Amino acid sequence: MRARRISFTERLWRLLCNKCREFWDEDNAPRLPKRDKEREKDWRALEISQKRSHMLLGVLVTIFSVCFLRAVYIQCFNTEFLQKQGEVRFARTLEIPAGRGQIFDRNGVVLAATLPARSIWATTNLVHATDTQIRALSTLLDVSESTIRKRLARPDAFVNLARQVDMDVVEKVKALNIEGLSYTQDVKRHYPGGEVSAHIVGFNNRQDHGQEGIELANDEWLSGESGSRRVIRDRLGHILEEMWAQEPVPGKDLYLSIDSRIQYMAYSAVRSAVEKHNAKAGAVVVVDSITGEILALVSWPGFDPNDRSTFQFEKIRNRVVTDTFEPGSIMKPFAIAKALDMGIVRPDSRIETSPGKIRVADRTITDTHNYGLLTVSQVIAKSSNVGTVKIALQIPPQTLYDTYTRLGFGQAPQIGFPGAVAGRLRPAKSWGPVEQSTISYGYGLSTSLMQIAQAYTVFARNGDVIPLTLMKRNKPAVGEQVFRPETARQMRAMMMTTVHRGGTASRLKVTGYTVAGKTGTAHKVKNGQYVNEYVASFVGVAPATQPRLVVAVMLDEPKDAGHVGGVVAAPVFGEVVEAALRTMLVNPDDPMMVAGGGLLAKTRR
16 A cells, blocks of 8 residues: 655654653653643644644744735835834924025115024924913914914924014023924015115015015015025934035025115105195106116005004005006196197197187087187196197097007006006097097096106107116116107296296296196096096106106195195105205206306305
């Protein structure tokens, strides 16, 4: 009979049984009760089945295999994850903020600077603060007590309590002796000019990115690139070792065209006028007519970019570039200049305005008085609607529309400032006689004060209009010719009569300098209807004989002590122009002043 083949498993099992027998040999075995000895003998004689032995060995091999494979997976295939988990408990990557570029005025005066500050963090499981300490911390950081408690309640977390904390405040926080707080490097934007230059410079958010004004328009240029460093901390948050660091790249500086001295003078003049006349708002823009540089840009009411509690939409928006209005009579010189340019009229041409009104289609257009027979120069001085309409209706509509377009109306001024609006100028094909008439004296279109100032550079120069800029420009601007040089000189001479006796701005006095300008008083539109609320304005150039400045002034809804442009806006123009020209050391051109030896001689007399 053929012998049964013994498997490896069975051999192993028999070997184990033999070893057990040797261990329980009679000579060495402990003495057992008779019954137990019989059981031992029975157990030694047991035959283990081949199926059971295979099952037991399979279980053992499976257990060891699973453990081995798990060890290989952890050590070879999941190393990065485990290392990260380990680092989370002791390593931190800290941001190194880049120094944001500074903003200067044209003379190097700082308008926006970056100051050192700190961010305050807390390792929550290490913070043990009393109620008194929490209240004091809340007051110092200007963060609500409930917010601080909520952040500290997060288990085993590294949380931020405040960013951009001033250094003096940081010292006070340290004096509270709260364990578990740490302080990382940070920066904070500071605006030395406060309200005076707020509408130009704008402000940043908590992440140090521009939100308004120049800060927003040039955010990429000013920002730079943040750096970082990897550090190891102990359980108390103290830095034990720096693993690596990437240095930040600072932002670039920016030089504006603004003159801080003129800006402050314009700001003071507008604020005083708004308060005196109980106006809703006011604005002024001062332009160098040679370079196109904006020397001052003021909007009131204002806000302090260093104090976020003053931030309100009505105060933040820059009315010079974002608000549009129907300009009224300050538009009249453009239509009259085009008629002069085309040879339709001359400065001494006579226009009959009696009986103080004119019928155009189904509309009656009136003057405030019956001025009778006027020269074209007197039409400007008296601001006659009837005279302007009679002149404008002699110009083809498309020609007049093209003139307005070349002056910049209906197009957003490219001054590198966010929110600049285009206003509204309807195409000439939609004009009828009424539309052409009303647009000629400033109704039926809308414009910003910035567009008005840019358009008036055509009279301050040789008939060419120039682009404006808020950046410092070291060379004269190149303009687009709109009128003949002779037309520009004639218009300046006619606009000088506005400030003489009998003109609409006869109260305007600028010591030592001649000025040429135009008043504007326009009804406002509310709910589709014209109401008895006004926008008062004055725009002019100075000195009139050799222009250097264009200044545009607007007051919104003046209520007290007058509401017309000659009474409300013209005095602001005079105050700003006189101070600005003296600051710029422009020689007086008033014939009386020159003959008398200038300002100093007249003062002595």
